[in-house]
Amino acid sequence: MPTFELGPNQYGKAETRLVRVERAAGGDRITDLNVSVALRGDLAASHLTGDNAAVLPTDTQKNTVYAFAREHGIAGAEGFAARLAEHFVATQPAIHEARVSIEEYPWSPVDAAHTFRRDGGEVRTAVVHHGPYGTQTVSGVKGLVLLKTTGSEFHGYVKDRYTTLPETRDRILATSVDATWRGLEGCPDPAAARAALVEAFADTYSYALQQTLFAMGSRVLQRCPEVVEVRLSLPNRHHFLVDLAPFGLDNPNEVYHAADRPYGLIEGVVRRDGVEIPEEVAWTF
The missing domain is CATH 3.10.270.10 (Urate Oxidase;)
Incomplete structure (x- = not known):
């Protein structure tokens, strides 16, 4: 039985x-x-x-x-x-x-x-x-949509028989940021953390969205000393340059197709080095 x-x-x-x-x-x-x-x-x-x-x-x-x-x-x-x-x-x-x-x-x-x-x-x-175990506070933002029209490249990646994506030295970089941050004591200033995310996205010359993720998390840690960990989820909102040659037109990085799916999803955690962070309370659902 x-x-x-x-x-x-x-x-x-x-x-x-x-x-x-x-x-x-x-x-x-x-x-x-x-x-x-x-x-x-x-x-x-x-x-x-x-x-x-x-x-x-x-x-x-x-x-x-x-x-x-x-x-x-x-x-x-x-x-x-x-x-x-x-x-x-x-x-x-x-x-x-x-x-x-x-x-x-x-x-x-x-x-x-x-x-x-x-x-x-x-x-x-x-x-x-x-x-x-005490009280743990995790603050964050979701759906923070950011886009830069230049200052981003993507090349040097693995290529196999199924690869069709062309390398680019100039592309639109866009994402919808879901981010959380926490401190060991107190409540980090959400306005300061958000401003750091936006600032790092804007002024980081990006060769990969992964690089931008690390820069954004690092900037929050720099600007908010009470924060010990930043978690980021960055969907890559792809913008593909439209081929206008069939219509006898050039396209000097001006006209794009904004694709909503499928999309690359880049996720990661940036932590303050040398600080012991207790395990997050496990709520399974």
Whole structure:
């Protein structure tokens, strides 16, 4: 007779949409968040027998997010996530670990009072793990679209019988940056880290997107001394020069086909040398 056991498990309220308006005489301020909570602990009974005595309803978790936004305000995504994670562990005896993940959507004022414009594309991220191991904060950005029209080459690569890609000494380099960074203590300044990513992409003469990745991660570590590790995922948004010769036209690097798929995906981690980084808390899903 086969036997079975319950493996790692968690539960929580995913994607609670929260918009908080701070009213002020000099003009309002909007904070727009998507908050997900995941809890772990002594929860086997709910899976094995349906005993919910240790289960804090996910609806209660949602209500807690809204109530904390009113009672405590939102002093940055990282601080808000940490406050929530610590609350769930401190108030629920059966809960030993909490993870709060936040996406923050940027808005810019149109006038000096009450009108805003949603800035497209880019999203700020923050993930806080809290449990017996302490608190770990990982900040980041996703969907940061960058493009440079020159200052990039690609040549000298391996060629075999299936290679058709021509070498180039001048190409468009474009990507949509997903990046996270963390420090051993405190919350790194997300604005400074983002600025370092953009600056390194712009001023690095690139012979490969891999080289640009390392330059971007290194620049964050240079500019943000509290950061110890940067993780980057860079899809190569290919722009292929269109052959206009059949129409009797030249194409001096002016007309391109922007291909959305398939795409090269370059990923890597840049770490501060000589600093011991503890293993990241393993949440398997």
